[in-house]
Structure formats: C-alpha cells, structure tokens
Amino acid sequence: MADLNTRYLGLNLKNPLVVASSGLTDSVKKIVELENHGAAAVVLKSLFEEQILMEADYRVRKAEEHGELFVDYSETFDYMDVHIKQEELGNYLELISEAKRSVRIPVIASINCRSSLEWVDFAKKIEKAGADALELNIFVMPFGMNTTCDSNEKAYYQILSKVKAAVKLPIAVKISPFFSNLAKVIKGLEEHKADGVVLFNRFTSPDIDIYHMKSTVADVLSTPVEMATTLRWVAMMAKRVNMDLAATTGIHSGEAVVKQLLAGATAVQLASVLYKKGPAEIGHILSFVSQWMQDKGMETIHQFRGKLSQAKSTNPEVYERLQFMKYFGDYK
Numbered sequence: 001m002a003d004l005n006t007r008y009l010g011l012n013l014k015n016p017l018v019v020a021s022s023g024l025t026d027s028v029k030k031i032v033e034l035e036n037h038g039a040a041a042v043v044l045k046s047l048f049e050e051q052i053l054m055e056a057d058y059r060v061r062k063a064e065e066h067g068e069l070f071v072d073y074s075e076t077f078d079y080m081d082v083h084i085k086q087e088e089l090g091n092y093l094e095l096i097s098e099a100k101r102s103v104r105i106p107v108i109a110s111i112n113c114r115s116s117l118e119w120v121d122f123a124k125k126i127e128k129a130g131a132d133a134l135e136l137n138i139f140v141m142p143f144g145m146n147t148t149c150d151s152n153e154k155a156y157y158q159i160l161s162k163v164k165a166a167v168k169l170p171i172a173v174k175i176s177p178f179f180s181n182l183a184k185v186i187k188g189l190e191e192h193k194a195d196g197v198v199l200f201n202r203f204t205s206p207d208i209d210i211y212h213m214k215s216t217v218a219d220v221l222s223t224p225v226e227m228a229t230t231l232r233w234v235a236m237m238a239k240r241v242n243m244d245l246a247a248t249t250g251i252h253s254g255e256a257v258v259k260q261l262l263a264g265a266t267a268v269q270l271a272s273v274l275y276k277k278g279p280a281e282i283g284h285i286l287s288f289v290s291q292w293m294q295d296k297g298m299e300t301i302h303q304f305r306g307k308l309s310q311a312k313s314t315n316p317e318v319y320e321r322l323q324f325m326k327y328f329g330d331y332k
C-alpha cells in the first residue's frame with residue numbers, strides 16, 4: 001500500500017486532501033462525514049466581517065417590520081452589531097471546539113479579513129478554542145487609482161505580522177493571483193513568517209445577462225480548466241520558498257491531485273468537486289492517487305513531490321511565457 005502521509009503547517013496529515021473553506025465544513029455533522037470519507041483535514045468556512053454586518057442590518061430591518069421603533073437608530077445599530085458579532089463569533093468558536101471533540105483530523109479555522117485591526121483578538125480565541133491552524137483569507141481589491149502595489153501588499157504583511165504576534169498557531173495565507181509580482185508577494189509572506197500559502201482563492205466572478213440587461217454572477221463552482229493558474233504558480237514557487245504550498249481551484253480528480261503534488265504542492269484543497277459529486281469522491285480520488293503511486297513504484301509522497309516543479313523540471317520553460325509564445329507561433 002502506498003503511504004499517503006504528509007505534513008502541512010506542521011500538522012501530520014494522513015493524506016494530502018484537505019476540504020477547502022466553504023459551506024462543506026460549516027457543521028460538525030458535515031465535518032464528521034468528511035473525515036469518514038477520508039479527508040485529512042478541514043478548513044472551516046471563513047468568518048466574514050461583511051456577513052456579520054449584513055446580518056446585523058437584516059435584524060434591524062426585521063425588528064422595524066415588527067413595529068419595534070428605535071429612538072436612536074444609530075445607537076441601536078451599534079448595540080445590535082456588537083451583540084450579533086458576539087453571537088456569530090460564539091457559534092464559530094463552538095464549531096471549532098465541538099469539531100475538535102468529534103474528529104481526529106486537524107481543524108483549520110479561517111478568517112476573511114481586509115484590515116489588521118478587526119480580528120487579531122479573535123485569533124486568540126480561535127487558538128483557545130482548539131483550532132490546529134488558522135487560514136487568513138485576505139483580499140484587498142487592487143483597484144485604487146492612486147494606491148501603489150507596495151501599499152496594497154503591505155496590508156497583507158501587516159495582517160499576517162499582527163496575527164503571528166498574537167498567536168502561536170501555524171498560519172496559512174490564502175491569496176488571489178491578482179498581484180503585479182506574485183513571486184515577490186509569496187516570498188514576502190515567507191519573510192513575514194507565514195507557515196504556508198494557499199494558491200489561489202477563487203472569487204465569484206461577474207457576468208452580464210444580455211437578455212435581461214443586468215449584471216449577474218458567474219458559476220459559484222469551478223471547472224477543471226481553472227486549475228492551470230494554480231499549477232503554474234505551485235510549480236514556479238515550489239523549492240523556492242521554505243513554506244508549505246496548498247493548491248486550490250479547479251482540482252476535481254485524482255489526476256489533478258497527482259499533478260499538483262508533482263508540481264510541489266504540500267496539500268491540495270477541494271471544494272467544487274465535493275459540491276458536485278458529494279464527499280464520497282474523496283475516497284475515489286485517494287484510490288486513484290494510491291494506485292498511481294503503486295504503478296509508478298512510489299512508496300511515499302516525499303519521493304515525487306515537486307519532481308516537476310520549475311526548479312526540478314527538465315522542461316522548466318513550460319511554466320513561463322516562452323512556451324506560450326512558441327505555442328502560438330506554431331498555431332497556424
């Protein structure tokens with residue numbers, strides 16, 4: 001039998017398959033089921049600042065509908081905001097501690113943040129609740145016409161540094177590919193002591209409905225063709241930074257998992273494929289990886305991880321633009 005054990009963020013994983021932060025991990029029941037199907041770890045659904053504020057707003061409107069008139073709206077909103085935040089946060093901490101009591105696999109908490117101020121104290125509570133690690137899902141929209149790349153990137157480092165100073169938990173930073181120099185940013189995260197980086201978050205994309213003339217959102221779930229950007233960057237950064245690389249987006253099959261490991265991923269995060277096919281797909285993917293390893297005479301993941309990273313590949317230019325130009329040059 002192939003040995004699928006690996007280490008991610010200093011944690012022992014029985015295999016490289018981690019269930020990505022999403023609604024798939026928002027209850028203990030679902031987490032237990034994922035463990036039963038072979039998941040090696042779960043990342044809890046992110047706690048979103050906006051989500052909490054939106055709910056506060058919703059409850060204020062609901063209260064108004066029921067004729068509860070507030071003398072001072074702004075003060076009430078402040079009060080409810082704080083109150084609801086506490087409730088949301090309390091539920092999240094409860095989810096962490098109950099999940100820890102119910103499963104043996106690591107439970108990684110996740111915070112969606114844009115500023116370093118809001119969440120730092122909460123990270124301490126996450127640690128106290130028993131989470132094994134914390135994923136910081138950071139996205140600062142790089143859109144300011146007058147802001148520089150440096151100031152945008154600095155926000156990421158500041159958040160990371162403040163959280164690192166507050167907790168001992170291993171920290172992974174989940175980022176998007178939207179940077180002008182990704183390699184420098186990933187290196188910068190390493191310099192600011194990230195234990196791992198998750199490449200890449202996938203956002204709901206905008207779309208336009210030309211028949212109803214309105215803006216909409218594109219599919220919430222990914223397709224396998226979306227994996228290429230992740231594969232490229234995992235391959236380019238593996239062996240060049242001294243931290244774990246978790247691959248996410250568009251990984252839908254055992255073949256895709258093997259490709260990411262060959263590129264140099266330490267762990268592979270899955271969401272869309274499990275939404276589409278259910279948690280039993282984890283077992284199918286693991287069987288494929290295991291069989292592939294046996295066919296190739298590989299006993300451990302360590303033997304082939306990063307073998308086709310850019311640093312190790314005999315065809316390194318495949319990950320860069322050169323190959324892209326050749327491809328179009330030959331395409332008549």
Ligand SMILES: Cc1cc2nc3c(=O)[nH]c(=O)nc-3n(C[C@H](O)[C@H](O)[C@H](O)COP(=O)(O)O)c2cc1C
Pocket residue numbers: 020021022023045046047110112137174200201202220221222223248249250251269270271272273
């Ligand atoms: C319904 C849904 C909810 C998600 N919620 C979160 C979230 O709360 N935090 C986060 O970091 N990523 C979230 N994601 C992104 C996933 O963690 C994952 O990175 C992304 O879907 C790409 O992986 P996939 O191609 O396997 O779906 C969500 C994805 C989906 C489909």
